[in-house]
Amino acid sequence: MTDFGKKHARADDIDTSHASAERAADVAARHKKMIHAALVEGGPQTSDEISRTVGLLPHQVIKRVSDLRNDGSIVDSGERRPTRTGRRAAVWKVKPIQQINA
Numbered sequence: 491m492t493d494f495g496k497k498h499a500r501a502d503d504i505d506t507s508h509a510s511a512e513r514a515a516d517v518a519a520r521h522k523k524m525i526h527a528a529l530v531e532g533g534p535q536t537s538d539e540i541s542r543t544v545g546l547l548p549h550q551v552i553k554r555v556s557d558l559r560n561d562g563s564i565v566d567s568g569e570r571r572p573t574r575t576g577r578r579a580a581v582w583k584v585k586p587i588q589q590i591n592a
Contacts, residue, residue, distance in 0.1 A: 521546060521554045526563060526584065534583035538573040555582055 524544045541551045558564045569581040
């Protein structure tokens, strides 16, 4: 079982819960790849902009952006832009290769 699956299913859960957690891990990995690709191809974007770019719901993007940030794949650019609702949001960018290898 993946780390994602372990976090989302208890050891005493029935086998269907473990299978569901694994499927969720596959979906999460696919979403992370989509979001990372959107930032590589489209440059720095807010979670709201990424949502529109890749066609995912905002809450799906926010969860995966958090994962990518924790993985060290993306970083906050320091820039802020308004969302559709007018709130200011962080602009995310792919972490430069020299920083990843440091």
